[in-house]
Amino acid sequence: MSDLFSRMEPQAPAGQDREPATLAELYDLMAAAEPPGPGVGRFVPGEGPQGAPILFVGEQPGDQEDVQGKPFVGPAGQLLDRALAEAGVPRGEAYVTNAVKRFHFTQRGKRRIHEKPSTGEIRKERWWLDKEIRLVKPRIVVALGATAVQALAGKALPITRSRGPYRWPDERDGYITVHPSYLLRLQDPHERRTAYEAFVGDLQRIGDLAQAGG
Ligand code: URA
Numbered sequence: 730m731s732d733l734f735s736r737m738e739p740q741a742p743a744g745q746d747r748e749p750a751t752l753a754e755l756y757d758l759m760a761a762a763e764p765p766g767p768g769v770g771r772f773v774p775g776e777g778p779q780g781a782p783i784l785f786v787g788e789q790p791g792d793q794e795d796v797q798g799k800p801f802v803g804p805a806g807q808l809l810d811r812a813l814a815e816a817g818v819p820r821g822e823a824y825v826t827n828a829v830k831r832f833h834f835t836q837r838g839k840r841r842i843h844e845k846p847s848t849g850e851i852r853k854e855r856w857w858l859d860k861e862i863r864l865v866k867p868r869i870v871v872a873l874g875a876t877a878v879q880a881l882a883g884k885a886l887p888i889t890r891s892r893g894p895y896r897w898p899d900e901r902d903g904y905i906t907v908h909p910s911y912l913l914r915l916q917d918p919h920e921r922r923t924a925y926e927a928f929v930g931d932l933q934r935i936g937d938l939a940q941a942g943g
Pocket residue numbers: 787788789790791794799800801802803805806827910
């Protein structure tokens with residue numbers, strides 16, 4: 730194995746020598762290993778059927794996800810659900826999770842302002858994400874945005890140039906697309922519509938690839 734690849738390999742956290750046998754066990758271990766603190770929310774596990782053909786990886790839970798304890802239930806999740814429906818991909822075929830399982834934020838008065846997870850935080854959670862993917866056993870692993878790409882590829886890649894089918898370093902079939910929050914941030918209605926349609930197109934292709942076996 731080359732030095733470059735071994736550096737990209739997810740590393741087990743110190744003291745973590747147990748191989749979790751189930752998703753429930755994995756999430757219990759993760760929640761205990763990563764306690765909340767100031768500016769760090771509750772542990773939000775992935776959600777969906779084990780054996781789902783498609784596994785989506787987002788960045789981290791947002792404010793709503795932290796409140797409800799479920800991934801992708803806020804505005805970005807609602808947009809993802811709508812786009813999946815338009816693409817003809819049943820929500821029941823998807824497992825949704827995040828590269829980082831806790832909301833990172835800065836408190837400003839009553840508001841909690843989203844903070845992007847650091848490279849160190851992303852790296853720390855890669856081993857767990859890898860175990861999660863092995864337990865769900867999807868046919869295709871989809872990165873939604875830059876943080877998920879960094880977690881899955883072990884390095885940063887430009888979304889615009891890498892968008893489309895992608896083979897992850899562990900040889901798993903994958904796909905890179907934008908994060909739904911990116912679409913929500915676009916101000917110009919025409920630009921937003923065009924970007925949304927391209928996202929639905931990605932989801933259709935992902936659905937086709939998952940049916941074809943990845
Ligand atoms: N954004 C994410 O990346 N994940 C969520 O669960 C919600 C919003």
